[in-house]
Amino acid sequence: MESHNSPFLWNAMIRAYSAEGLYGDTINVYALMRKRGLQPDSYTYPIVLKAFAYHSLVTEGKLLHSHVIKSGFLLDSVVNTGLVSFYAKCGETEDACALFDQMSMKDIVCWNMIITGFEQLGRAEESLTFFRQMQLEGFVGNLRTMVGVISAVAQMRDSRMASSVHAYVVCNGFGSHVFMQSALVAMYSKCAEVRKGRKIFDQMVDKDLVCWNSMIAAYEKSEQPEESLELFVKMQHDGFIAGPVTMVIVAAAIGQLGDDLRARSVHAKSIRNGFVDHLNVGNSLLAMYAYMQNEDAKEALVVFDQMLALGFRPDSVTMLIVAGAYSYLGSLPLAKTIHGFMLKIIEISTRLRNAIIDLYCFGSHGRGKEALELFSGMQKEGIEPNDITFTSILSACSHAGLIEEGRRCFSDIRKMQKQFDKGPSVIHYACMVDMLGRAGLLSEASELIAEMPVEPSSGVWGALLGACRIHENAELGEFAAKNLLEVKPQHTGYHVLLSNLYATSNRWHEVGELRHEMHNRGLRKPAAFSVIEFGKEVHGFYTADQSHPQHREVYRRLESLLSELKMAGYVPDKSGALHDVEEEDKELILTMHSEKLAVAFGTMYIDNWITLHITKDLRICNDCHSFIKLISKVHKRRIIVRDVHRFHHFEDGWCSCKDYW
DNA sequence: CTAGGGTTAG
Numbered sequence: 001m002e003s004h005n006s007p008f009l010w011n012a013m014i015r016a017y018s019a020e021g022l023y024g025d026t027i028n029v030y031a032l033m034r035k036r037g038l039q040p041d042s043y044t045y046p047i048v049l050k051a052f053a054y055h056s057l058v059t060e061g062k063l064l065h066s067h068v069i070k071s072g073f074l075l076d077s078v079v080n081t082g083l084v085s086f087y088a089k090c091g092e093t094e095d096a097c098a099l100f101d102q103m104s105m106k107d108i109v110c111w112n113m114i115i116t117g118f119e120q121l122g123r124a125e126e127s128l129t130f131f132r133q134m135q136l137e138g139f140v141g142n143l144r145t146m147v148g149v150i151s152a153v154a155q156m157r158d159s160r161m162a163s164s165v166h167a168y169v170v171c172n173g174f175g176s177h178v179f180m181q182s183a184l185v186a187m188y189s190k191c192a193e194v195r196k197g198r199k200i201f202d203q204m205v206d207k208d209l210v211c212w213n214s215m216i217a218a219y220e221k222s223e224q225p226e227e228s229l230e231l232f233v234k235m236q237h238d239g240f241i242a243g244p245v246t247m248v249i250v251a252a253a254i255g256q257l258g259d260d261l262r263a264r265s266v267h268a269k270s271i272r273n274g275f276v277d278h279l280n281v282g283n284s285l286l287a288m289y290a291y292m293q294n295e296d297a298k299e300a301l302v303v304f305d306q307m308l309a310l311g312f313r314p315d316s317v318t319m320l321i322v323a324g325a326y327s328y329l330g331s332l333p334l335a336k337t338i339h340g341f342m343l344k345i346i347e348i349s350t351r352l353r354n355a356i357i358d359l360y361c362f363g364s365h366g367r368g369k370e371a372l373e374l375f376s377g378m379q380k381e382g383i384e385p386n387d388i389t390f391t392s393i394l395s396a397c398s399h400a401g402l403i404e405e406g407r408r409c410f411s412d413i414r415k416m417q418k419q420f421d422k423g424p425s426v427i428h429y430a431c432m433v434d435m436l437g438r439a440g441l442l443s444e445a446s447e448l449i450a451e452m453p454v455e456p457s458s459g460v461w462g463a464l465l466g467a468c469r470i471h472e473n474a475e476l477g478e479f480a481a482k483n484l485l486e487v488k489p490q491h492t493g494y495h496v497l498l499s500n501l502y503a504t505s506n507r508w509h510e511v512g513e514l515r516h517e518m519h520n521r522g523l524r525k526p527a528a529f530s531v532i533e534f535g536k537e538v539h540g541f542y543t544a545d546q547s548h549p550q551h552r553e554v555y556r557r558l559e560s561l562l563s564e565l566k567m568a569g570y571v572p573d574k575s576g577a578l579h580d581v582e583e584e585d586k587e588l589i590l591t592m593h594s595e596k597l598a599v600a601f602g603t604m605y606i607d608n609w610i611t612l613h614i615t616k617d618l619r620i621c622n623d624c625h626s627f628i629k630l631i632s633k634v635h636k637r638r639i640i641v642r643d644v645h646r647f648h649h650f651e652d653g654w655c656s657c658k659d660y661w
Numbered sequence: 662c663t664a665g666g667g668t669t670a671g
Contacts, residue, residue, distance in 0.1 A: 011664065018665095046665045081666040112667040144668045151669075182669040213670040245671050252671090280671070 005036070011043050023051035042073050046082030053089040061086050077103065081110040088117025108139055116148035124155035146174050147183050154187035162191045178204070182211040189218030209243055217249045225253035229262070244275045248284040255288040258533075263288055267303065279315060282307045286321045371396035372405055387425055394431035398438065399657070406435045423453070430459035437467020442476055458487045458494075465497055474505040492518070493618075530594035530616045532602050539601055544592040550601070558600040562591060565630050573623040595624045595641060599631060602639075611638040619643050629653050 010033045017025040030048045033040070040048070045068055052061040065083055073079045080103055087096035100106075100114050111134045118127035131141070131149050141149065146169050153165050166175075166184060174180050181204050188197035201207075201215045212235045219228035232250050236242065242250070247270050254262045267285055275281040282303065289300040304322055375385070375393050385393075390413055397406035410432055413424045424432075429452055436445040445464055449456050461484035468477030481498040488494060495518050502510040528543045545551055562570075572587050595616050602612040620628075620643045632639050633653030641648045649656035 008664080015664070041665095043665045050666080076665090078666050083666090085666060107666095109667050114667095116667065142667095147668045177669090179669040184669090186670065208669090210670045215670090217670060243670095248671050284671090 005038065007038060007041055007044075010038060011041070011047075014044060014047050018047045018051060023054040026051040027055070027057075039071070040067070042076040042079050045073060045079045049082045049086040053086045056090055058090050058092065061090065077105055077107060077110065081107075081113055084110060085113050085117065088113065088121070091121055093118070093121065093123075106137075106139075108142060108145065111139055112142075112144050112148060115145060115152070119148050119152040119155070122155065124152040127152040128156075141172075143174050143177055143180065146172070147179050150180065150183040150187050154183070154190045157191055159188075159191040159193050162187050162193070178206055178208055178211060182208075182214040185211060185214045185218055189214075189221055192222065194218050194222045194224070207238075207240075209240055209246070212240055213243070213245050213249060216246065216253075220249050220253040220256070223256065225256040228253040229257075242269070242273065244278045244281050247273075247275050247281045251281075251284040251288040255290075263299070267299075271306075279318070283315075283318050283321060286318065290321050369400065369402070372402070375409075387428070390424075391427055391431060394428060394435065398431055398435035401439060403435065403439050403441070406432065426452075426454060426457045426460065430457065430463050433460050434463035434467070437464055438470065440467075440471050442467060442471060442473055446476060446479075456483070458484055458491070461487065462494065462497075465494065465501070469497055469501045469504070472501075472504050474501055474507065477501045528594050528616070528618050530598040530614055532598040532612060532614045539598070541594045541597040541601070543594045544589070545594065545597055548597075548601075551597075553604065554597055554600050557604045558591065558596060561600055561603065561631065565627065565634065568630060568634055570627065570630050573626060590621075590623045593621065593624050595620060596627060599628060599639065603631070603635060603637070608635065608637055611640060613640050613642075615642045620648060625655065625659070629655055 010029070013029050014026050014033075017023070017029060026047060030040070030044070030051075033044075045064065049061060049064060052058075052064065068074050068079055068083065074083075080099060084096050084099050084103075087093070087099065096114065096117060100110065103110060111130070115127050115130050115134070118124070118130065127148065131145070131152075134141070134145075150165060150169065153161055156162075166187075169175055169180060169184075175184075181200055184200050185197040188194065188200070197215065197218050201211065204211060212231070216228050216231050216235070219225070219231060229250065232242070232246070232253075235246075247266065250266050251263075251270075254266055266288075270281055270285060285303045286300050286307075289303065300322060304318075307318070371393060375389070379385070390409065393409050394406055397403070397409065410424065410428065413428055416423070429448065432448055433445045436442075436448065442464075445467060449460060449464065452460070461480050464480040465477055465484055468474070468480060477498065478501075481494065481501075484494050485491075485498075495514060499511050499514045502508075502514065529540060531538055531540045533539075539548065541548055541554075545554075548554065572590055574587060574590065595614055598614045599612065602614070606612060620641055625648070628639055628641065628648075628650050630653065631637065632650035636652070639650040641650070
């Protein structure tokens with residue numbers, strides 16, 4: 001084969017691939033060119049740099065930079081700007097600035113580069129500083145400059161600044177360009193002025209896909225998913241075909257709505273349009289199902305399988321979402337599958353490892369052993385844990401009652417203090433106090449607090465108080481509460497906790513005083529609240545709720561459930577009812593706990609094969625816990641309660657927390 | 662004589 005040695009032809013080839021967005025081929029042709037012994041020239045460098053930036057090939061770009069210097073092409077301002085562009089896109093701002101500063105002849109293109117470069121990196125202030133500097137040096141911004149400036153102002157979320165820069169743009173004759181208008185729509189939406197954006201959008205004569213996406217995203221971001229989807233329909237009606245970015249936005253809107261029908265429809269559409277091989281679209285579909293936080297989390301699995309079948313590598317974003325979805329479903333086999341999978345295919349970052357550990361200890365929780373296995377595997381591989389890893393581990397030990405392991409982990413952190421000059425954080429101490437305290441080792445817990453090198457946080461005192469409440473140690477509890485209320489004097493929950501503690505030890509006088517004090521300071525005990533969700537419906541219940549439209553039916557249902565369970569051996573556990581009231585009244589108050597109402601509602605209106613998902617704003621009480629355990633057995637029903645502390649998965653009379661929470 | 666660097670939505 002005849003070899004072409006004309007640099008012109010090689011450059012034309014490279015340019016053609018670049019123009020088609022085929023940056024991989026651009027790089028291949030360039031490599032071939034070098035192999036044939038041809039030298040790149042001032043036209044070759046910028047295109048290849050662009051391709052390197054696209055694939056974040058920082059080392060390769062730096063190598064090219066040294067070639068540029070050696071061959072003297074740095075004097076070419078286009079090559080120089082190409083390098084600035086490359087470094088800015090790769091986030092190497094120091095190199096970008098150094099090159100920019102030493103340029104003798106700055107033209108408008110290189111100013112635009114440095115302005116948009118910083119803007120794209122999310123560093124709007126610096127971007128705008130460069131803009132001002134540019135004006136001082138006598139340059140007038142063109143359309144591209146102003147689009148970058150508008151985007152930077154959007155990041156500032158300052159609606160007054162937005163209006164004034166909008167006026168400036170219009171006065172300088174850039175206001176009617178499509179790119180500018182899309183940027184303006186996005187800017188106003190980020191400044192919480194969606195309607196101003198809509199006005200611009202409605203007045204646009206030449207709409208393109210980007211501006212539709214911009215407006216649809218504006219509604220989605222301001223949490224108006226219905227409007228967002230309405231516009232999506234209108235866009236298609238007007239003959240525009242959705243692109244991958246559209247799908248990403250629409251999936252987010254549907255996730256917000258929790259609409260499973262539309263979720264499946266957008267999923268199908270993405271497959272039809274061939275977008276599922278876009279990693280962003282795949283990730284968005286996954287997130288959509290995961291975000292709905294119901295049984296549709298299982299659909300995330302389907303999307304994930306599809307992504308794999310299409311043969312592309314999931315990234316860490318993918319895996320974080322999948323881990324989140326599995327965590328919600330709370331199944332250990334699923335967690336194990338996904339973990340094995342992650343180990344096989346991707347480089348696992350510390351952040352992802354932490355997510356996996358969390359997946360074990362929160363998702364299917366009480367699974368402290370698995371979390372610890374992961375942790376020791378991680379250490380064997382020589383991967384350095386970070387403070388969040390340790391927090392996850394300590395919390396796993398605490399939930400599973402693994403005291404010895406917890407102590408060992410804590411001493412590991414202390415060893416690190418000697419090595420790396422960073423010891424246990426306040427959060428680590430709080431985890432330890434929680435773990436020891438819950439296990440009844442109250443004096444060890446308070447000794448640990450005494451030897452803390454830093455001021456104990458409210459979390460630390462709160463953990464101690466909580467433990468005192470469980471183990472009915474009023475004296476130590478009072479001490480904890482006193483310290484606690486110094487740090488957080490307005491925290492109602494801690495007042496309530498202390499009040500409950502006094503009540504446990506029958507110190508009704510103190511209970512009264514505390515109530516009086518709370519009343520005087522205007523603190524009110526917030527009503528406990530539970531939420532049950534299915535499909536896109538969400539129902540909330542307060543304790544002793546009378547406000548829910550079906551509350552009469554719910555109470556009737558609850559009554560029949562109670563008598564059904566009593567026959568199966570249920571005895572109300574009144575220790576959770578710490579009010580200064582008669583025994584009969586205690587029982588009555590217990591039966592009106594918000595999570596019981598939510599369960600009663602669920603058994604009445606939601607088909608039995610569907611798992612009930614309930615979220616509660618406080619910790620579940622003993623009585624409700626055993627009540628729900630029995631329901632899960634008698635009704636053969638899966639119920640998941642997420643309380644303020646952890647997940648409880650009830651199935652066949654058992655709870656995943658193994659009654660330790 | 663033509664060529665190369667900078668633009669909006671996510």
